[in-house]
Amino acid sequence: MKFIDEATITVRSGDGGRGCVSFRREKFVPKGGPDGGDGGRGGDVIIKASPRKRTLYDFRYQRNLAAKNGGYGQGAQKTGKDGEDLLLELPPGTIIRNAETGEVITDLTQPEQRAVVAQGGRGGQGNRRFMTSTNRAPRFAQPGEPGQHLTLQLELKLLADVGLIGLPNVGKSTLISALSSARPKIGDYPFTTLTPNLGVVKHPWGEPFVVADIPGLIQGAHQGAGLGTQFLRHIERTRVLVHLIDAAAIDPEDPLEGYKTVNRELSLHDKKLAGKPQLVVLNKIDIPEAREKADRFAEAWAEERDDDFLQISARGAEGTEKLVSAVVQMLDKAAL
Ligand SMILES: Nc1nc2c(ncn2[C@@H]2O[C@H](COP(=O)(O)OP(=O)(O)OP(=O)(O)O)[C@@H](O)[C@H]2O)c(=O)[nH]1
Ligand SMILES: [Mg+2]
Structure with missing residues (x-):
């Protein structure tokens, strides 16, 4: 296996799911109130120092990495599913920089150390949340917050005494x-x-x-x-x-x-x-x-x-x- 100690990757956290516009439908209730649920959260991109990893080899070809989007809100006040986080395991000693600014985001010096590098978007609110005394039947809901796109520079500097x-x-x-x-x-x-x-x-x-x-x-x-x-x-x-x-x-x-x-x-x-x-x-x-x-x-x-x-x-x-x-x-x- 080749010893790779530098890599550039693009990560994307998940978009928040869109909120739902829906109205209660029940037999014998002609005009139900709004019951659209909120969208789920987008997944985070999380990095973790894993002593099992010795090099950045895994990231040589796999360069576009994304967490899952949050699910859409649904009727009957059902909240959308949260998007799954993306967990990236890196060898201890890896320094993670924002490729655009060069700023160090985190330095994984401790085994099992973790950091969220891109937060998932919040889910949008469903129409139920927008009901007021003057608007009992809101016909809108919030879109989910978009996830973050980030290019990361990974540099491994082994930790030795x-x-x-x-x-x-x-x-x-x-x-x-x-x-x-x-x-x-x-x-x-x-x-x-x-x-x-x-x-x-x-x-x-x-x-x-x-x-x-x-x-x-x-x-x-x-x-x-x-x-x-x-x-x-x-x-x-x-x-x-x-x-x-x-x-x-x-x-x-x-x-x-x-x-x-x-x-x-x-x-x-x-x-x-x-x-x-x-x-x-x-x-x-x-x-x-x-x-x-x-x-x-x-x-x-x-x-x-x-x-x-x-x-x-x-x-x-x-x-x-x-x-x-x-x-x-x-x-x-x-x-x-
Ligand atoms: N006689 C003797 N030979 C040694 C000793 N230490 C190493 N050698 C020999 O020197 C040669 C080079 O040893 P390595 O340990 O590969 O040297 P290195 O410094 O790691 O070499 P590179 O990785 O090529 O830079 C080998 O043939 C070893 O067996 C020693 O204490 N005495
Ligand atoms: Mg040697």
Whole structure:
């Protein structure tokens, strides 16, 4: 299934049913009074965050969505049936905007959260309601109120606490597999991951946190190189970034190069993203030549920075516990 994170749809709430013009007819009562019932309400268009939904795939082709109209009022004071609501289930993290004004109508951040985006029209009143002392037999009734037409822009920005970034093939998906029950594809080639994956990390220090694994970034990503920066939107809402580096691929001549490339692409895309707290982690430390390269990295790092970085083997699940504890501390410190 394709990962769709943007869609434009048109929704329409139901029209209210028309009120009825009718007069009582009974045997032996020649002139009955008005008894036209009111029309029913039009159905609302309601959106709801459903954790079962992962993408906006459902809305790729299905673009015109309407609630049902209210039923007409009837004689004998019968009110028309209310039109059925239209319920749209969207993945949590979807932002809903009015496509014309760009205004945010709602942001579905909580599971099961609901919002009415277009209200159904009221039903028209039947002629019975218009009877007065001077007009005992009104021959008119109200039409129903029309429903609302609205074009909505849907944008999915996944909700995760931690974003996993790095060059392709550094072991991001291997790491999320080691930490959570997520089982993304792992491959010894760049761009194995084509769409974001979420994993829930359980740990003994408190509430679980959610990690997002996204496709790797390369130089020029902000201009569309590789898979570009299109998936960075899914880590915009994270509080902390884990920047994973393949220790075996470090260039001993310029050990910080890869690290800097990724950060350059981040800030060219979005300064806010680049400003998030970032934990730097060297991976694949089980590979013999990686250790030596990690030492070169450490020397270059110490010349420029006074904070720490970690060394792990995601494949061997070595150092991952320390990584989780460091992330928990950062999450505790970082406010959204
Ligand atoms: N030796 C060793 N290999 C690792 C380690 N972690 C990952 N790998 C290998 O590195 C390769 C890439 O791993 P992935 O997890 O697919 O890397 P990725 O960063 O998700 O790659 P993309 O999705 O393509 O950006 C695979 O062959 C992994 O088995 C590690 O700790 N040690
Ligand atoms: Mg991957």
